[in-house]
Amino acid sequence: MPFISNTPDQQKQMLAEISLTMDGLFADIPPELMCSTFNLPAGLSEQQVRNHLAELADKNSTNLICFLGGGFYDHFIPAAVYSIISRGEFYTSYTPYQPELSQGTLQAIYEYQSAICRLTAMEAANASLYDGGTAMYEAMMMTLRITGRNKVIIDDSVNPIYRVMIRSYTRNLNIELEQTHSADGLANRQQILQKIDDKTAAVILQNPNFFGCIDDFTDIANAAHQKGALLIVSCYPISLGILKTPGSMGADIVTGEGQSLGMPMSFGGPYLGFMATRMQYVRKMPGRIVGETKDRFDRRAFVLTLQAREQHIRRDKATSNICSNEALCALTALVYLSLLGKEGLKQTAQLCADKASYAYQRLTAIPKVKPHFRAKWFFNEFVLDLPSEAADVIARLIEKGFAAGFPLSRYYEGMENSMLISVTEKRTKQQIGMLAEALESVL
């Protein structure tokens, strides 16, 4: 945005144009609400501002070797991603209000939707939601609309941040939210199967789950469907390069956080919620959906479709109140996936799994470090038990230059000594060795 000057002379000119004085211009504001002072410090020079901001920025530790995960991951982002998404046509355009005029934007969203469908093995995806947590909430609301029921079962191996979000959203709604307690790192089948009844709208699960463990929910999908309930699976998109897709497990709605697809880890986002479902439920899916059609000259064209159910037409009866999407983040995911390609995504996922497996062996070889779960199947994250409080160990490792992991006691009782460690393709064998040495030295 260019700098727009506003000199006293120009102000005078503008006021003259509308035949007002400055006081007259603000006459509608009651005098007691007018600020006489903004209580701001004196102005700084450009150089002083730069120095001040640099000092603030230096408080962030950006040079730690990162083994943090728990929903957001430190993957390699090809430079071409930024080059493409920062083109003015993409970067500055806001959600289109005359959508069909913006064929390029619509095509990009359409391609993104297609990529999400292929990744999850589902039939229809929307144009994106805010993040993994809101996508899960919207999916849950969607199952209530589809089934006309109000009981939802969620296992505590689902990302605890998502569960907190769902609880906040549903606190004042008539929803019976039942939590099951994971057993040895996996969703608690016994409890889930017991709780599914003819009042159940959905079972919500995650794969890989928050502990990094991988599972196959086909049996739970079947049990849910037998009672007329639906299965929502949240997933980590990179893992789908090698893992069984939620679609092939029988999931009815698939959601997830798309940050790992080309977006950096940054506090507060912006992130990307994705959602895909089966064609039979597409009318109950919230948000924008771009469809392919033909124009009057029979050329391929794109439209926003199924708009009649959205709020500008359906008002209070709308499917949801989502009237925007994370267009630039969705584009980022699309560009990232296109650059990697099918084989590239597979390789990335395999590298994550292989390096995590190596790190697991290396770290559990340390005498005082034990794996927390007996279950051995994980993707790129695993839980280790330390001889003392994980939060303390992690703090000591920060001093040695490592963001070593996530202390699970923050969300799970009885896991004070447990640390969640994540390994992406960016970590080298040497870095894993250095972490092992540093960990051993602080125990």
Place this chain on the structure above:
Amino acid sequence: MIAEGLLYTKDHEWAKIEGSTATVGITDYAQQLMGELTYVELPAIGKEFRVHDEMAVVESSKSASDVYSPVTGKVVEVNSNLESKPELINDDCYGSGWICKLAITDANSVENLMNAKQYEEYLKGL
């Protein structure tokens, strides 16, 4: 076009009463206002509605409207042809474009409906 022998609501639904069963649809006036229908959300069989409860949704490319139950009753049959051919409502709203059949559970609920002549007068006043 208004069909004789049917009963009507102010929201432009019609009901054909045969014994204790009501066959229900939307009127010609309603389908013309909506334009070409693209989707009909049918009620579930067994579901019970009171007069004026939201019963179904009809959707065209530019709008979506609720269909309200003209009587109090329980859904016994739905016109599943509408799932693949919603345009049946445009083509033949009083015939093959019917939406569902209700078993009337409160006979009094029929009494406030308009006959064809009353509905015709009502439309003139709109």
